[in-house]
Amino acid sequence: MTILFAINPVSGGKDKTDTEQAIQTFCQQFNHTAHLLILTGQGDDLLLRDAIRTTKPDRVVAVGGDGTVKLVAEEVLGTNTPMGILPAGSANGLAFELGIPPTIDEALDVVVNGHTKLLDTICVDDADNCLHMSDIGMNAQLVNYYQQNNWRGKLGYARGALRVLLRHRLLKVSLKMGDEIIHRAAIMVVLANARGYGTGAVINPDGKLDDGVFEVVIVRRLSIWALLTMFWQHAPFDPKVVDIIPTQSVHITTRRKAYFQIDGEYQGRVTEVRAQIRPGQLPMMVPPS
Known part of the structure; x- marks a missing residue:
């Protein structure tokens, strides 16, 4: 088997030399051909596209966090080439959701011996793809603070969460799904293609990644204690303050500009978002059931 590995050398703040050696050792042991593409942060999409064209791999593997996963996913969407994940970033939301092991050898075994699952994606504003979670409001504001201040770990999250909750304002949102229009005041609205965030919350x-729908999750209010409990103990959101609506498409508008993020990447402040499900677009190697 020919396997192309797209490696983010700085994801998670860890050197990837040992990871590269483990990949080479594994592939040599089982007579697979490994091509290692070291990403630079400049023109990575073009580098990856060219590597796929020249190596014609049987698998393309993202070695990094959610950003690396998204980079690889967008190159294999709608193709017959499955992708795999070696979780190696500070955030590994999709890998966590799919139950991909965190150890290198176990994750490599999934790449080679797992089975292919066709995952849905969410098309956002006809220009971007959400694989996992997007949201408007409080969490997107936290993502922005995270990136601006280069915070890491749960302590950094707690610091940012406290700052956001003390400063947040309720959003007045309208959501159009088919012929139905819903008006709400909320602290955030989530486009959920899965069950939870990479933190375990x-x-x-x-939620399922392959059921042909996504869920619009409207969080009307949230206390500091509930937020921290959710992220430390993986407790679910209180259903009394959350509305969950399955849909295939949604048009969201807000009265004022609100923070917006897609798969952990801050997008800026917006007053409008359109989203639509794209069923079965992403071939992914996952562990046997």
Whole structure:
């Protein structure tokens, strides 16, 4: 088997030399051909596209966090080439959701011996793809603070969460789904293609990555204690303050500009978001059931 590894050398703040050696050792042991593409942060999409074209791999593997996963995913969407994940970033939301092991050899075994699952994606504003979670409001503001201040770990999250909760304002949002229009005041609205965030916080308990719908999760209010408990103990959101609506499309508008993020990447402040499900677009190697 020919396997192309797209490696982010700085994801998670850790050197990837040992990871590269483990990949080479594993592939040599089982007679696979490994091509290692070291990403630079400049023109990585073009580098990856060219590597796929020249190596014609049987698998393309993201070695890094959510940003690396998204980079690889966007190159294999709608193709017959499955992708795999070696979780190696500070955030590994999709890998966590799919139950991909955190150790290198176990994750490599999934890449080679797992089975292919066709995952849905969410098309956002006809220009971007959400694989996992996007949101407007409080969490997106926290993502922005995270990136601006280069915070890391749960302590950094707690610091940012406290800052956001003390400063947040309720959003007045309108959501159009089919012929139905819903008006709400909320601290955030989530486009959920899965059950929870990479931290383990469960926001959409019945979410699935391959059911042909996504869920719009409206969080009306949230206390500091509830937020921290959710992220430390993986407790779900209180259903009394959350509305969860399955849909295939949504048009969200806000009265004022609100923070917006897609798969952990801050997008800026917006007053409008359109989203639509794209079923079965992403071939992914996952552990046997």
